[in-house]
Amino acid sequence: MPTVINKHGLARHIPEPVKRAVRQACANGCVICGRMPYEYDHFDPPFEDAKDHHAVGIALLCSVHHTDRTAGRLSVDAVRKARVKPFNAGRASVWSHHLTEQSLTLNVAGNILQGPSVGLSVNGAIVFGLRAPGTVDGQWLVTGSINDSSGRETLRFRDNEVLAVNGSWDVSMEGPTITVRRGTGDIVVQVSFRTEDQVISLERLNMRLGGGHALHANRSGIQVSGPAVNFQVGGNIVIGATGCAIRLGRDSEPPKDFATLAINFAALGSPNDWRD
Ligand SMILES: [Zn+2]
Known part of the structure; x- marks a missing residue:
């Protein structure tokens, strides 16, 4: 079962205004490959250490890149860099x-x-x-x-x-x-x-x-x-x-x-x- 509440009492559910800010920052797609659908990844800090849902520490990742993140094959630094210049910047999300x-x-x-x-x-x-x-x-x-x-x-x-x-x-x-x-x-x-x-x-x-x-x-x-x-x-x-x-x-x-x-x-x- 996924963690519903972390050690700081933060619920997994991200408030809609924060999700929207993340979508806008990530140009409505995985920051690495642009794909929809996507998941909301707490990359900095990771969800288990987060005390709040801050949009700047959350990125959109497709299921493939989310799996890579979770497995350690995709670094936090790479996600942070991609979020600054997401794949979909200047193009349609598909x-x-x-x-x-x-x-x-x-x-x-x-x-x-x-x-x-x-x-x-x-x-x-x-x-x-x-x-x-x-x-x-x-x-x-x-x-x-x-x-x-x-x-x-x-x-x-x-x-x-x-x-x-x-x-x-x-x-x-x-x-x-x-x-x-x-x-x-x-x-x-x-x-x-x-x-x-x-x-x-x-x-x-x-x-x-x-x-x-x-x-x-x-x-x-x-x-x-x-x-x-x-x-x-x-x-x-x-x-x-x-x-x-x-x-x-x-x-x-x-x-x-x-x-x-x-x-x-x-x-x-x-x-x-x-x-x-
Ligand atoms: Zn992706």
């Missing part, structure tokens, strides 16, 4: 998924999408989508790109990789859930990979669209708000082959190679308008 389930469902804020290629699109651009195995090693591939409310790209889905774009205020990975925030309590996007339930979910979203509009996703559903377009949708089901869609608006065509929940209003612009 998580590689491995999705080979028989079937997977995409849940976009309570809207269910099932089929070989499914997604949420706005004016023909896939914001968040899923493609069935067949193209790369029999794996489901996630696609899409999320920008925040000021037009900064924060999360990109490319093949079997999730890329948290460099410069995000905070990126956390807890259980099956990846959350990107742009400030305290200000969630840009939250996605969950609940593979045992065979569901990939877009649970939260706060994204800028064109013409002063915003795209939100939460427990109430998907909402678009702004000067020209306002609606909320939840509880829809799209099941089918590519080309089938629930269409909201008629100003553009949904992507032909996806079954989509398709939002098509010219006032919402294109990705060029959403991003700085």
